[in-house]
Amino acid sequence: MKRLFHTGLILMSNENIVVIFPHPDDESFGASGTISKFREEGHPVTYLCGTLGEMGRNMGNPVFANRETLSSFRKKELNEAAKQLDIDVEFLGYRDKTLEFEPRDQVAAHLREKIESLHATIVITHYPGYAVHPDHDALGAAVVAAVQGIEETKRPQVWMHAISNDHASHLGDPDIVYDVRPYWEQKLAAIKAHLSQADGMMSLIENHDQASEQLERLKTERFYKYIFN
Numbered sequence: 001m002k003r004l005f006h007t008g009l010i011l012m013s014n015e016n017i018v019v020i021f022p023h024p025d026d027e028s029f030g031a032s033g034t035i036s037k038f039r040e041e042g043h044p045v046t047y048l049c050g051t052l053g054e055m056g057r058n059m060g061n062p063v064f065a066n067r068e069t070l071s072s073f074r075k076k077e078l079n080e081a082a083k084q085l086d087i088d089v090e091f092l093g094y095r096d097k098t099l100e101f102e103p104r105d106q107v108a109a110h111l112r113e114k115i116e117s118l119h120a121t122i123v124i125t126h127y128p129g130y131a132v133h134p135d136h137d138a139l140g141a142a143v144v145a146a147v148q149g150i151e152e153t154k155r156p157q158v159w160m161h162a163i164s165n166d167h168a169s170h171l172g173d174p175d176i177v178y179d180v181r182p183y184w185e186q187k188l189a190a191i192k193a194h195l196s197q198a199d200g201m202m203s204l205i206e207n208h209d210q211a212s213e214q215l216e217r218l219k220t221e222r223f224y225k226y227i228f229n
């Protein structure tokens with residue numbers, strides 16, 4: 001077994017985690033507990049963020065952004081969340097709400113190059129068809145196509161985050177379930193960093209609305225592993 005040094009920890013095995021979602025805040029709501037767990041274990045994590053989320057409807061509460069300034073706020077917010085999570089961030093440069101119209105093979109080729117150059121062993125993305133937003137579905141599908149194109153022995157695992165209410169009845173139980181309560185503080189700090197987007201969730205949290213299903217759902221993170229044939 002390889003022993004590798006990373007940030008002072010001795011690892012018994014090495015993973016390189018690459019998270020690929022379209023919007024600044026998808027990583028914090030969907031995977032920041034898992035990301036924190038990997039970071040605590042010393043594994044490097046990179047977030048490849050598809051867009052700047054510039055078409056988002058939330059402009060802060062009280063409102064502090066407008067359509068022109070939203071992208072620069074969201075970029076800063078993601079950089080702050082990344083600092084909280086101790087991860088690297090790269091923006092892929094696509095336009096918000098247009099990913100479904102980008103040629104999938106071109107997006108896949110772009111992603112494949114990134115995945116290979118980062119030596120990813122685990123890629124975390126959305127489950128296409130069960131991710132409630134056309135950008136989520138389109139980027140998840142492009143990730144699957146990208147990894148499919150990599151030679152079998154070098155392929156990273158693909159872990160997919162499903163969101164839609166019907167996903168469990170269609171897909172069954174997820175392959176990976178993490179109770180992320182040990183990383184709750186990191187997760188909250190990351191969500192909070194997305195000031196323009198997180199107001200609704202933060203008020204649920206601050207009012208200790210324990211009955212809130214939405215809040216309860218954040219305490220576990222679940223992923224389906226993609227099976228390549």
Ligand SMILES: [Zn+2]
Nearest residue numbers: 022023026133
């Ligand atoms: Zn999103």
